[in-house]
Amino acid sequence: MKDFKDKVMFLTGAAHGFGRVIAQEAARRGMKLALLDIDEPALKETAATLGDAAVLVLPTDVTQEAAINAAIARTMQEFGQIDVLINDAGIALPGRMWELPVRDWEWILHVNAMSQVYTMRKIIPIMLKQKTHAAILNVASIAGLVDTPGMPAYHASKFASVGLTEATAYDLQRIGADIQMHVMCPGFVQTDLYHTESHRPAQYTDASDPYYQSEAFLKGQQFAKYVITNGTPIDTIAATVFKALEDDTFYILTHPEYNGLIADRVDRIVHNGKPDVHVMDGIM
Ligand SMILES: NC(=O)c1ccc[n+]([C@@H]2O[C@H](COP(=O)([O-])OP(=O)(O)OC[C@H]3O[C@@H](n4cnc5c(N)ncnc54)[C@H](O)[C@@H]3O)[C@@H](O)[C@H]2O)c1
Known part of the structure; x- marks a missing residue:
């Protein structure tokens, strides 16, 4: 996709971090924007930075299918088309497999x-019916290509995102769809991702569960804050996204220092190896 002017972007997670800078670059390129996020005040702040771009502010909890359907219907009513879908909304929930409550597993897998x-x-059916060139970009993570200790739920959700995107790409190719697909797999970047607890919807809240006062929970919070605040600056993310859209790059990798880990994982799979936590020494 080379020309973005007057095209419509449907973007989740637009209130903070990657979503906000992607919205800003899209507006700069003359796109119309449907912006979704659970954090309504911050979503309005994003919209306020977009100058005179055509913007729909759609406060939405993306764990709710009906709410997403309503946002899509509203976008079609307002703009009549959707050319670029970016699924960016995300949360991070550290914690060991057997300690993290099931409600947290369900929450992260849903978001x-x-x-x-x-x-x-x-x-996708809307894009197919339009018969114009379209693009879908799912934000996963390097955590969807390699595993590390300490955050199995995040890995499970991001491996799901990668697999879902790859498998969908095959089916779209089979029917000759004019939709380019992308999966973004960044390493750590300085965003608000360690504020996940402030986006916890009521249906995934149970303050009476002692887990949320436990050392395991507090350590997980510290871990998330440490890795995100020590990530790389966000300044190149929007340019990377648009370059990938322009060049039709499927796997969007932002941290080449992790490429060796991807190769190592594949090597273990095909050579009868197994996960080895010592590979992570000095990394996590
Ligand atoms: N920052 C990193 O190091 C990093 C690395 C790899 C992948 N990612 C991924 O990038 C994406 C964006 O994250 P970010 O780093 O910009 O974090 P962020 O917290 O700054 O942004 C995430 C956005 O998702 C929104 N959100 C959370 N729950 C929601 C819900 N239920 N409904 C609607 N919106 C919801 C948040 O309000 C927030 O605006 C996520 O998918 C994240 O997993 C981030």
């Missing part, structure tokens, strides 16, 4: 993976 299912299930 990071099921929301991408909900949007694509509805928007």
Whole structure:
């Protein structure tokens, strides 16, 4: 996709971090924007930075299929088309597999993976019907290509996002669809991702569960804050996204220092190896 002017972008997670800078670059390129996020005040702040771009502010909890469907319907009513779908909304929940409450597993799988299912299930048929060139970019993570200790739920959700995007790309190719697909797999970047707890919807809240006062929970919070605040600056993310859209790059990798880990994982798979936590020494 080379020309973005007057095209419509449907973007989840637009209130903070990657979503906000992607919205700003899209507006600069003359796109019309449907912006979704659970954090309504911050979503309005994003919209306020977009000058005179045509913007729909759609406060939405992306774990709710009906809410996403309503946002899609509103976008079609306002703009009449959707050319670029970016599934960026995401949360990070550290914690060991057996310690993290099931409600947290369900929460992260819904935000990071099921929301991408909900949007694509509805928007792909819209794009096919339009018969114009379209693009879908799912934000996964390097955590969707390699595993590390300490955050199995995040990995499960991001592996789901990668697999979902790859498998959808095959099916779209089979039917000759004019939709370019992308999966973004960044390493750590300085954003608000360690503020996940402030986006916890009521349906995934149970303050009476002692887990949320436990040392395991507090350590997980510190871990998330440490890795995100020590990530790389966000300044190149929007340019990277638009370059990938222009060049039709499927796997969008932002941290080449992790490429060796991807190769190492594949090597273990095909050579009868197994996960070895010592590979992570000095990394995590
Ligand atoms: N920052 C990193 O190091 C990093 C690395 C790899 C991948 N990612 C991924 O990038 C994406 C963007 O994250 P970010 O780093 O910009 O973090 P961020 O917290 O700054 O932005 C995430 C956005 O998602 C929104 N969100 C959370 N739950 C929601 C819900 N239920 N409904 C609607 N919106 C919701 C948040 O309000 C926030 O605006 C995520 O998918 C994240 O997993 C981030």
